Amino acid sequence: MSSTAVLTPAELLSHWQGLRRVTRRVIEVFPEEHLHTFSVGGMRPFAALAAEMLAIAVPMAKQIAGGESTEYEGTPPATKAELLAKWDEATAELDTWYAKVAPERFGETITLFGQYTGTVWSQFFYAIDNENHHRGQGYVYLRALGIEPPPFWDRQ
Amino acid sequence: MSSTAVLTPAELLSHWQGLRRVTRRVIEVFPEEHLHTFSVGGMRPFAALAAEMLAIAVPMAKQIAGGESTEYEGTPPATKAELLAKWDEATAELDTWYAKVAPERFGETITLFGQYTGTVWSQFFYAIDNENHHRGQGYVYLRALGIEPPPFWDRQ
Numbered sequence: 001m002s003s004t005a006v007l008t009p010a011e012l013l014s015h016w017q018g019l020r021r022v023t024r025r026v027i028e029v030f031p032e033e034h035l036h037t038f039s040v041g042g043m044r045p046f047a048a049l050a051a052e053m054l055a056i057a058v059p060m061a062k063q064i065a066g067g068e069s070t071e072y073e074g075t076p077p078a079t080k081a082e083l084l085a086k087w088d089e090a091t092a093e094l095d096t097w098y099a100k101v102a103p104e105r106f107g108e109t110i111t112l113f114g115q116y117t118g119t120v121w122s123q124f125f126y127a128i129d130n131e132n133h134h135r136g137q138g139y140v141y142l143r144a145l146g147i148e149p150p151p152f153w154d155r156q
Numbered sequence: 157m158s159s160t161a162v163l164t165p166a167e168l169l170s171h172w173q174g175l176r177r178v179t180r181r182v183i184e185v186f187p188e189e190h191l192h193t194f195s196v197g198g199m200r201p202f203a204a205l206a207a208e209m210l211a212i213a214v215p216m217a218k219q220i221a222g223g224e225s226t227e228y229e230g231t232p233p234a235t236k237a238e239l240l241a242k243w244d245e246a247t248a249e250l251d252t253w254y255a256k257v258a259p260e261r262f263g264e265t266i267t268l269f270g271q272y273t274g275t276v277w278s279q280f281f282y283a284i285d286n287e288n289h290h291r292g293q294g295y296v297y298l299r300a301l302g303i304e305p306p307p308f309w310d311r312q
Contacts, residue, residue: 005262006163008161015278043295125171133295143196146197
């Protein structure tokens with residue numbers, strides 16, 4: 001590793017997938033009857049937040065890897081089982097597309113979803129930061145519903 | 157930059173400080189009378205969450221830079237003005253201590269706060285992820301109080 005490398009692309013992906021496992025556990029413990037409806041302060045229900053994460057991660061990696069412009073779509077799957085299935089599908093697809101991004105491209109500037117311009121690393125960071133942001137909101141929803149969220153520090 | 161470098165240490169710090177500016181704006185718009193008391197689902201008030209962020213960022217960078225073991229302390233400042241002053245102080249201190257961490261040390265494994273072991277990069281990522289997590293919760297508190305949070309994407 002170079003002396004200027006904070007971490008490698010593989011380490012970043014592994015870190016992200018660890019955080020995605022936490023998000024998956026939030027979906028798992030979320031009561032099905034509240035997944036598409038429960039809100040605090042008029043915010044989107046957790047299914048919509050999870051759908052946004054799905055609409056960003058793989059489409060982003062795919063665009064970066066292949067240059068294909070994918071539309072941002074975030075329609076929430078109808079049931080918890082379908083959402084979890086989509087999540088698992090995305091986990092595998094993220095690994096596949098991310099692996100196609102050459103390591104030397106992380107500093108390259110790219111425009112995604114037809115409008116967001118930044119370096120490849122900053123695009124992936126946006127996806128990760130945004131997932132943390134919305135998962136944290138899911139924790140509040142769970143607490144408001146009287147449910148213990150999964151531990152944030154457990155990434156296994 | 158090496159072909160294996162996702163980003164440089166300076167870029168990571170700059171990214172973090174951008175996110176910290178968002179957190180600062182959450183503190184700024186948070187109503188003083190609710191800062192230490194308002195809760196959803198029995199969770200800690202936002203002053204306590206912000207105090208936790210303060211208890212992690214600089215003490216973490218300081219320990220990594222100098223090896224000094226600092227105790228994890230997160231007593232919230234009594235007023236919003238004091239919290240903002242502490243935040244700004246921490247912004248400058250984070251720059252100072254972070255700059256003392258040699259770039260080649262980001263892959264080194266280190267134990268912080270006497271108990272958390274991981275690479276230097278993963279320690280900084282924990283602090284950033286945790287801040288995103290709790291700031292996101294602050295957004296829910298603000299919405300529940302009928303207040304528009306600052307835009308998440310604006311890091312200036």
